[in-house]
Amino acid sequence: MTINLTRRVGLLGIACAALMAPQSAWAQDSIKIGAPLSLSGKFVSYGAAAKRGIEMAVDVYGGKVAGKKIEVLFRDTQSDAQAAVNSFTQLLSQEKVNYLIGPIATPIAMAGVPAWLRAKALWIVPGATTPLLEEKVGKEAMFFHTFPYAYHYHASLAKALREKLGPGKTLAIIYSDDAYGREHLPYAQKYFAAAGFRIVAEELVRAGATDLNPVFAKIRRAKPDVLMGLVQTTDGITLTKQAYVQRLGVPYMIGTAYPQLKQWQDATGEAQEGWIGVTTYIPGLEAAADPKYPALFPATKDWIAAFTNRYNRQPEFVDVGAYVSTMMLLLAIEQAKADDREKVAAEMKKLDVKTMIGRGHFGPADGGTLNQAFADVVVHQRVKNQDAIIFPPEFATTKTLEQAAYPK
Structure with a gap:
């Protein structure tokens, strides 16, 4: 028995449609x-x-x-x-x-x-x-x-510290010479100034620098109430440890995102006590x-x-x-x-x-x-190897701000 060409083409079209239908339906149903x-x-x-x-x-x-x-x-x-x-x-x-x-x-x-x-x-x-x-x-x-965004970090930090420390406090900033430090600097300047902080020092450091003593000497002369480190995590570790060992003596120390990170916490040990950071979520x-x-x-x-x-x-x-x-x-x-x-x-x-x-x-x-x-970024502080939440008020677990710890 033979099948004419017209019928053969018709059967082929039906077969192709049958093969295509499951894929098409699946695509439409997802x-x-x-x-x-x-x-x-x-x-x-x-x-x-x-x-x-x-x-x-x-x-x-x-x-x-x-x-x-x-x-x-x-x-x-x-x-x-x-x-x-x-x-x-x-x-x-x-x-x-x-x-x-x-x-x-x-x-x-x-x-x-x-x-x-x-x-x-x-x-x-x-x-x-x-x-x-x-x-x-x-x-x-x-x-x-x-x-x-980066500026939200500083808006929340400035608001939280103004609420806890009151007006008239001074701020020093250490920032790295990479994209991170240079991007964050103008936002720190803007929002802390708007919150009533007087910026008494701005010190540039090389990313990856291993000796911060020359910068610390300038910070000591400025005698700020607060020091902010606008650096990435590895440089934040160096800053935290050296400030502690050198007994920098600044009462309040601020990082950005790194105080929440296990890498920073494990590396800094007892030097992390009192450091302040920002995040979107924290235990x-x-x-x-x-x-x-x-x-x-x-x-x-x-x-x-x-x-x-x-x-x-x-x-x-x-x-x-x-x-x-x-x-x-x-x-x-x-x-x-x-x-x-x-x-x-x-x-x-x-x-x-x-x-x-x-x-x-x-x-x-x-x-x-x-x-x-x-x-609204969460502002937190490292206290006895735990995170005390400072801001926003609906999540706060403490009403006080601890001073940074230094070796006796």
Whole structure:
């Protein structure tokens, strides 16, 4: 028996349609979220933590949103700018995702900006403190920043220390000659001056310097009430240890992000006593569950218990930030009832939830970002190898500020 050509072509079309149908239906029944993260390289600790937070949020939500499967497409940026460009391009141009979460590290986020500007997916960044990112994309309606910028650190520090120490205090600043120190310096100057501090010394040090005695001699002559070290973690270790050994004698010592880090704490030992730092989350921070969504945003202690049970480790600030950011996105998708970036962005702007790191609500930032959340940074102090929370008031665990310790 023979089959004529017309019938053969018709059968072939039916067969092709049958083969294509499952893949097409599967694609339509899933919502893709791109996650360009440093899963290897020097920023791997950030990327690994963000991956944990994202995965936990998806699981807690139930794996589906707006009736569709949640598909997270993790891509390794390798802590490298060019690899980040490739990851962004692949997710946005090939996978055509409507939503991105990450990266965390500032240089990797900056590397992805040109590719993102061509596609403008809804982009959530739970990291990247540089205001350069704000200058590039802050005014974009699809950009949502869920981590403080560098200037937020200093706004919170200045406010907290003014409340605890009163007016008329003096400040000295040591800053490194790298991008970190030079970027933070003008923000420290601006916000501490606005809070009534008089800056009596500003000393530049070389990144990686091993002998800070010449700088300390100048600080001693200035006799400040407060000393701030605008340096990165390894230099923060050197500064902390040498200030202690040399009995610098400044009553109050401020770092930025490094006093929260285990690396700094393990390296500085008894020299860390009294140091003040800033972060978005720290052990001891306690928030109540969101009254409307307690299963998604439980009380901090309950969320920590669930995280610890899942990963057999304590959460870090990136774990919590990535979880909260992902959960807010999923809520917005659910409320939009569609895989539509414009509608989801509109719902993101309406969100107002209580999370483990404070109020989850987007509003304008001082530097021009349209959609900024979690700008109030937690100010804490190392006291007897623990963290006493100073600011904001709703999370404070102490009313007093301890002076830095020096050897007798």
